[in-house]
Structure formats: C-alpha cells, structure tokens
Amino acid sequence: MRALSPPYPHQHQHQHQRERRRPASLRWSNWYLSILKVAVGLLLVLLITLLWLLHRNEIDEQRSTLIADVLWLEQNIRFHIEGNSEQLQQLALDLSRARRQGELFDLRARHILKNNPEIRQLLWLDTAARAVQGMPTASLPRPGPEALGENPVNRSIELTRLGKPIYSDAYRAAEAAQFDVYVPIFDGGRYRGTLLGVYSLNGLLKQHVPWWFAEKYQVRIVDGNGTLLASKSKVDASPTTLSYPVSIDPPGYGIVLQVTAYRGSGNLAQTLIATLIVVLAAAVFWSLWAVRGLIQRRLSAEQALRSEYAFRKAMEDSLMVGMRARDLDGRVTYVNPAFLQMVGFRADELIGKEPPMPYWAPEEMEKTLLLHNKVLEGNAPHEGFEIRLMRKDGTRFDALVYEAPLIDADGRQTGWMGSIIDVTARKHAEELARQQQEKLQVTARLVTMGEMASTLAHELNQPLAAITSYNAGCLNKLESGNFNAGQFKEALGKLAVQAQRAGHIIRRVHDFVRKSEPKLAPCDLAEVIDDSIGFIEGAAKSRGVRIVREIQGMRPELMADQVMLEQVLLNLMRNGIEAMSDVPADRRRLTIKLSQTDNQMEVRVVDRGPGISPEVAEKLFTPLFSTKADGMGMGLNICRSIIEFHHGRLWVEANPEGGSIFVITLPIDRQ
Numbered sequence: 001m002r003a004l005s006p007p008y009p010h011q012h013q014h015q016h017q018r019e020r021r022r023p024a025s026l027r028w029s030n031w032y033l034s035i036l037k038v039a040v041g042l043l044l045v046l047l048i049t050l051l052w053l054l055h056r057n058e059i060d061e062q063r064s065t066l067i068a069d070v071l072w073l074e075q076n077i078r079f080h081i082e083g084n085s086e087q088l089q090q091l092a093l094d095l096s097r098a099r100r101q102g103e104l105f106d107l108r109a110r111h112i113l114k115n116n117p118e119i120r121q122l123l124w125l126d127t128a129a130r131a132v133q134g135m136p137t138a139s140l141p142r143p144g145p146e147a148l149g150e151n152p153v154n155r156s157i158e159l160t161r162l163g164k165p166i167y168s169d170a171y172r173a174a175e176a177a178q179f180d181v182y183v184p185i186f187d188g189g190r191y192r193g194t195l196l197g198v199y200s201l202n203g204l205l206k207q208h209v210p211w212w213f214a215e216k217y218q219v220r221i222v223d224g225n226g227t228l229l230a231s232k233s234k235v236d237a238s239p240t241t242l243s244y245p246v247s248i249d250p251p252g253y254g255i256v257l258q259v260t261a262y263r264g265s266g267n268l269a270q271t272l273i274a275t276l277i278v279v280l281a282a283a284v285f286w287s288l289w290a291v292r293g294l295i296q297r298r299l300s301a302e303q304a305l306r307s308e309y310a311f312r313k314a315m316e317d318s319l320m321v322g323m324r325a326r327d328l329d330g331r332v333t334y335v336n337p338a339f340l341q342m343v344g345f346r347a348d349e350l351i352g353k354e355p356p357m358p359y360w361a362p363e364e365m366e367k368t369l370l371l372h373n374k375v376l377e378g379n380a381p382h383e384g385f386e387i388r389l390m391r392k393d394g395t396r397f398d399a400l401v402y403e404a405p406l407i408d409a410d411g412r413q414t415g416w417m418g419s420i421i422d423v424t425a426r427k428h429a430e431e432l433a434r435q436q437q438e439k440l441q442v443t444a445r446l447v448t449m450g451e452m453a454s455t456l457a458h459e460l461n462q463p464l465a466a467i468t469s470y471n472a473g474c475l476n477k478l479e480s481g482n483f484n485a486g487q488f489k490e491a492l493g494k495l496a497v498q499a500q501r502a503g504h505i506i507r508r509v510h511d512f513v514r515k516s517e518p519k520l521a522p523c524d525l526a527e528v529i530d531d532s533i534g535f536i537e538g539a540a541k542s543r544g545v546r547i548v549r550e551i552q553g554m555r556p557e558l559m560a561d562q563v564m565l566e567q568v569l570l571n572l573m574r575n576g577i578e579a580m581s582d583v584p585a586d587r588r589r590l591t592i593k594l595s596q597t598d599n600q601m602e603v604r605v606v607d608r609g610p611g612i613s614p615e616v617a618e619k620l621f622t623p624l625f626s627t628k629a630d631g632m633g634m635g636l637n638i639c640r641s642i643i644e645f646h647h648g649r650l651w652v653e654a655n656p657e658g659g660s661i662f663v664i665t666l667p668i669d670r671q
Contacts, residue, residue, distance in 0.1 A: 040285045047281065051274050062261060063242060069213065070244045070259045077208050077257070081181075081199075081250055084116055085165045088183040088195050095124070095195075096187040102133060109135035118203040120178065123196040129154050132193065141173055141180060141198045156182045157194045167251030170201065170221075170229055177201045177221070177229035179251045199251075201230035217259045224254030238263055322399075322420035325406055330355050330376055333415060342399075342422055344392035361390040375403045375416055386423065397424040467495055523560040525601055525666075526551050529592050531562075532569040536577070544585050545577045551594040558601060558668050560646050568639045568650075572605040572662045575636075579609030579659070587658075600648075600667050608659040617652055 091108045098104045109122040113135060121141060123134040131138040140153060159166040159182070168180040183195040201221050209219050209232050218233035233239075243260040322339030326332055332350050340347060343359040350358070360368045368387060374380055380403040389399050400423045406415040474492070533547055540547050573590060580588045591606040612620065621640045643650040648666040655661050 037285070037289075040281060043281055044278075044285075047274070047277055059242065063244075066217070066242060066244050066259065066261050069217065070246055070257070073209065073213060073219070073259070074246045074248065074257055077204065077248065078250070080116075080118075080208055084112070084119065084197065085181060085183065085250075087112055088181065088197055089165065092183050092185040092195050096185055096192060105133050106135065109133075112197075116207075118199055118207045119197050120200045120203065121196075121198040123198075125153075125157065125194045125196055127191060127193055129157050129194075141178070141196075153180075153196075156180065157184075167253070169253035170223055170251070170255055179253075179255075181251070202232075205230055205232040215262075217261055220258045220260070221248070222256050222258055224256075229255070322422075324418045324420060325415055326418070327415040328376070328413070330372060332357070339420055342391075342397075342420065343389065359389050359391070361388050361396055364388045371401075375418075378405075380416075389420075397422055398427050399423065467499060471495065519561050520559045521562070522557040523562050523565070524555065524557055525565070525594055525603065526555060528562055528565045529569065529594060529603070532566050532573060533592070535566070535570055536573050539574070540577050540590065543577055543581060543588070545580055545588040545590055547573075548589060548591045549594075550591060552596065555594065555596060555601070556668050558666055560666065564642045564645070568642050568664065569603070569605070571636070571639050576605055576607030576609065576660075576662075579607050583609060596668075597665075599669060600665050603664040603666075605662040605664075606655060606659065607661075608655065608657060611654060611658060612652060612660050620652060621650075 091105070091112070094104060094108070095101050105124050113119055113122060121134065121137065123138065123140070124132045126132050131140060156166050156168050163184060163186070165184075166182045168182070170177055170179045172178075178198055178200050181197045181199065183197070184191060185193045185195065205219055205221065213219070214232055218231070218239045220231040220233075221229045223229055239260040240263045241260075243258060245256045245258045248255045248257050320338055322342045323334070323336040324332060324339050325334035332353050335347055335350050340350075343350075345358060355369060355372055356365060364387065371380075371385060371387060384400050384402040386398060386400050388396055390396055400421045402419040403416050404419075405413045406417045408414050474495075529549060529551065533549065537547060569592075573592070576590045580590070587608045589608055591604070593602075593604040593606065595602050595604075621636050640650045643664055643666070646666055648664060650662065650664050653661045653663060
C-alpha cells in the first residue's frame with residue numbers, strides 16, 4: 001500500500017495541484033462546515049456561561065435564605081432560654097416568700113421540666129452549694145466539691161450573688177454536652193441559695209429546631225475550639241460548603257450555632273431546559289461532524305491497517321524461523337522470506353501448490369505425506385516433529401516443524417500455520433558430541449584397565465602357571481615311561497580348564513575396552529555385578545577390602561548395554577575401595593545391593609570410608625571436578641551420562657554407618 005503522506009518533494013507538489021483542482025462546491029462546503037462548527041462552539045460557550053450565572057444566582061439566594069433562617073433560629077432559642085430564666089427567677093422569688101418551700105419546689109420544678117424538655121435537671125442549692133432538693137435527682141451535675149473558686153458550681157454561685165442569672169460554659173457529662181443556669185434566691189436582701197438548671201444541648205436542638213428546618217439544614221453546636229457539642233441533621237443527605245455560624249448568647253462562652261445547607265436537588269425545570277438545549281446543540285454538532293467523523297475513522301482504519309501490515313511484515317521478515325501457512329485442503333497460502341531462503345524456492349513457485357510439495361524429499365515421500373495428513377486431521381504432535389526436506393538444488397536438510405491452527409477474525413479455522421526450524425547443524429553438533437562422549441567413555445575404560453593391569457596380570461598368571469605345571473608334569477611322565485592313558489587324560493583336562501579360564505579373562509578385557517556402538521539387549525544386573533566384581537576383586541584383596549554382594553532372588557531382565565553398566569559399577573567400586581584406604585582393616589567392606597522398587601531396578605554401592613561433605617557432593621558430578629590429586633574429574637560425569645542414556649538416575653547419599661552410598665535406578669520397561 002502507498003503511504004498516507006508522500007515521502008518526496010515532487011509528490012508534495014502533485015498533492016497541492018490536486019487540491020487546487022478540487023471543485024469549488026467542495027471547498028465551499030468545507031468553509032460552510034467550519035463556520036457552523038464555530039457557531040455551535042460559541043453557542044455551547046454561551047450556554048455554559050448562562051448556566052454558571054444561574055447557578056451563582058441560585059447560590060446567592062440560598063445564602064440569603066440561610067442567613068435569615070439562622071437568625072430566626074438563634075432568636076427562637078434565645079427567647080426560650082430567657083423565658084426559662086424568667087420562670088426560674090419567679091420560682092426563686094416564690095421560694096423566698098413561701099412557708100412550705102419543699103412542696104412548692106416539687107410542684108413548680110415538675111411543671112418546668114415537663115414543659116421544657118431541654119432542661120434535664122433542676123436543683124435547689126443552699127448557701128454552701130449543697131443540694132437541698134432536686135428534680136429528677138438531687139445530685140450535682142459536675143464532680144464533687146472542691147475548693148471555693150476552683151469548683152465551677154461554687155464559682156457560678158458566687159457570681160449569682162450579684163443578683164442576676166448566670167450561665168456556665170458548656171461541658172460534657174455522661175457523654176452528652178450541657179450547660180448550667182444559676183438563679184440566686186434572696187430573702188429580704190440576704191442571699192439564701194441558688195436554683196440550678198441543667199440544659200441539654202441535644203435536647204435544646206431537638207425541641208427548638210423545627211422539622212422543616214432540619215430538612216433543609218444541618219444544625220450543629222460547637223465550642224470555641226470547633227469541637228462538636230450537639231447536632232441535629234438528616235443523615236441521608238450530604239451538606240454543602242454553604243454554612244453560616246452565629247454565637248448563642250446566653251449562655252455565651254464561645255458557643256456557636258453553625259448551620260450548613262444540604263445539597264438541593266436544584267430547579268427541575270431549569271435543569272430540564274438546559275439539558276434539552278445541550279442535547280439539541282450536541283445533535284447539531286454531531287450532524288456536522290458525522291460525515292467528517294466517518295471519513296476520519298476510515299482514514300484512521302486504513303492507516304492502522306497499513307501500520308499493522310508493515311509491522312507484521314517487518315517482524316516476519318526478521319524471523320529466522322520459517323513460516324508457512326496452508327488452507328484446510330493443504331494448499332500453501334503464505335511463506336515468509338526465512339522459509340524461502342531455507343528451501344531455495346521463490347514465493348510464486350510455492351503459493352497455491354498442493355501435495356506433493358517441491359521441497360519434499362523423494363525418499364521421505366511416504367513419511368512426509370503421512371505427517372501432512374495428520375496435520376490436516378488435527379493430530380499434529382504438540383511437541384513438534386522432525387522431517388527430512390529438500391532444497392531446490394537437491395540438498396537435504398533436517399527440519400523441526402510445529403503446526404498450529406490458523407484462526408480468522410470470526411474465530412473460524414481457515415488452515416494451519418507451520419513454524420519450520422532448520423536443525424541440521426544442531427543434529428550434526430549432537431552427533432559430534434555423542435561421538436566425543438563415546439570416545440571419552442572408551443578412554444575411561446582403557447584408563448580403568450590400565451589401573452587394574454597388575455590385578456589382571458595376577459589373574460592371568462594363575463591359569464598360565466597351572467598350564468605350565470600340568471605341561472611339565474606330562475613331560476616328566478613321558479620321560480619316565482611310567483604312565484597310563486588315564487593320568488594323561490586327567491592332566492590334559494585340567495590343562496584345558498585353565499586355558500579356558502585364561503581365555504575368558506582375556507575375552508572379558510577385550511569386550512570391556514573395545515570401541516563399539518551402544519547395544520541394548522536383555523541384561524541381568526546380577527551378572528553385570530558378578531562380572532564387575534570379578535574384574536576388581538583382586539585389587540580389593542590387595543587393599544584388604546572385602547566385597548559383599550546382596551542380590552534378591554527374583555529379578556527381571558532389562559534392556560541395557562552390559563559393558564557400559566560394567567564401566568559404571570567398576571568406577572563406583574574402585575572409588576569406594578580407594579576411599580577406605582585409611583580406615584581400620586575391620587571396617588573395609590564394600591557392599592553391592594541389588595533390589596527392585598516399583599517398576600525399576602536399584603543398585604547401591606555402599607562404602608564405609610570418610611564420606612563426602614555437602615559442599616563436595618553438590619559438585620561431585622560436574623565435569624573436570626575431582627577430589628583426587630591426579631584425577632581428571634570425568635569418571636562420575638561419564639557414569640551419570642551412561643545412566644541417563646539408559647533413562648535412569650545416579651546420585652549419592654550419606655551412609656548412616658559412615659561413608660557414602662551411590663544409588664543407581666534403571667527402569668525395567670523402557671519405552
């Protein structure tokens with residue numbers, strides 16, 4: 001696809017020429033749409049300004065109403081407090097004149113508390129600030145008596161001697177805020193006591209804040225520090241920042257009545273009209289932008305498609321993995337440059353091709369067609385499969401293929417996408433590594449035989465010495481002339497047995513050290529153990545080590561290379577014998593155990609040497625790591641490689657009796 005903007009200057013000139021050749025009606029349409037868009041924009045700005053002015057006007061009106069309502073409420077509360085104060089003053093005057101003062105106090109106090117629920121308690125105090133009578137109780141509202149001038153009750157009574165009611169500051173009692181009023185009692189100009197009224201701030205708001213007021217406002221009483229003392233509010237609405245405070249005097253002492261307006265629902269008609277205007281303006285604006293929006297979306301989609309295609313193309317071209325797509329019938333629909341470079345064909349030589357493909361090797365045609373059909377049937381291996389393919393020049397290469405369903409935008413499968421990796425070099429490297437490993441194993445076996453040369457010489461010397469002795473005996477009999485055929489037959493039979501014994505030793509050494517491909521055949525591990533012990537038993541006796549074999553009676557055969565397993569056992573047994581060179585003679589015992597656990601055979605080589613530290617055990621099977629001064633560090637690594645070739649495991653454990661235990665597990669039924 002062409003780029004959206006021309007990349008060269010002469011293409012810019014062609015674009016300007018095309019713009020000059022546009023029809024006048026199209027240019028006028030663009031100007032007309034631009035003017036209408038500006039007009040709609042101005043309309044929206046004016047509408048927003050109008051709504052803001054209306055909102056400001058509404059806030060100013062609400063604030064004026066709030067101030068008026070707050071002042072009314074403050075005057076109403078003050079009127080009731082002053083009315084209650086006048087009733088208490090009248091009661092004080094009547095008490096100074098009455099003869100039955102107790103009955104009068106009970107009657108009048110009950111009447112005052114009933115008609116003024118905001119007064120929680122009414123007390124009659126004597127000149128020493130002790131309660132004479134009280135309604136409903138005679139206990140003082142604050143803590144017990146203190147020194148005169150320090151107790152708020154005493155201080156307030158001292159002030160009432162001036163001859164007028166006194167109010168206390170607000171305080172908390174029983175988790176409720178309240179304040180007191182003190183009215184002096186005089187008889188003939190002499191101070192006779194005090195009437196104490198206890199106001200509840202919550203009760204004051206409850207009795208004197210009308211329901212309609214609480215529906216509109218949140219009413220709170222706070223002290224001079226802003227601490228909430230009492231409140232009355234509607235809990236299911238949130239207040240606004242529109243608030244107005246006013247001091248309550250009496251009682252004073254910094255008590256503030258704070259009223260906050262609730263967030264109103266607003267003028268429904270005004271909101272509806274504004275909403276309709278906005279909707280109409282949006283409709284006009286949308287109608288002007290509809291065509292332009294469609295064009296822009298189409299251009300954006302085309303640009304996004306071009307960008308996505310360019311990104312995908314660059315990504316696919318940079319891949320070293322070959323990509324090949326086929327439809328449900330097996331026809332090639334797409335190949336990337338990496339695949340073309342891999343097979344040597346051009347894209348037009350492969351696109352649309354049906355099986356057999358030109359890159360299929362003729363000698364692998366049947367196998368390749370079978371795998372092709374499996375892929376189309378949806379039975380391709382998830383782990384991928386290897387196949388031999390052919391380049392255009394006829395050379396072959398090995399490829400690893402992964403197939404996955406090709407899904408379109410509607411979720412339907414349209415074919416198969418294959419990822420092809422050339423693994424020829426990797427397989428060649430693996431083959432070289434395998435050959436090197438095999439050479440290393442043969443070298444290790446030769447080294448083992450070299451180390452056991454003296455032992456093998458001793459084993460061979462015994463049958464050869466016996467053969468020489470039997471031969472000399474026969475010659476002596478012949479020279480003496482005193483012999484019979486039976487004696488010669490017996491001597492020659494023994495001589496043949498010793499010759500067979502020597503030949504068996506030589507053949508066993510030859511089989512062990514010769515270079516050959518791994519041969520998996522039915523193998524009895526007990527025979528492998530016996531042959532290995534036969535190799536190393538002489539070396540063990542020379543070092544004073546006793547070899548003990550513990551083999552179970554019934555044991556199944558398994559597919560393995562007997563020579564390679566002998567190499568592993570010889571290496572482990574030789575290491576165990578050398579590890580016990582410094583231990584007492586009575587502890588030099590090497591145990592070979594063979595057992596079956598579940599579906600595998602287990603061989604344990606147990607020595608009683610000094611053991612292996614955890615730090616050394618972690619690196620024991622690492623190449624080139626050795627605990628011996630003259631060791632190459634390859635023996636145990638080769639042993640593990642051989643066991644893993646047989647799909648088994650090799651590890652080391654600590655011997656509870658001292659020493660180490662090398663454990664080998666081999667599967668019985670290996671797939």
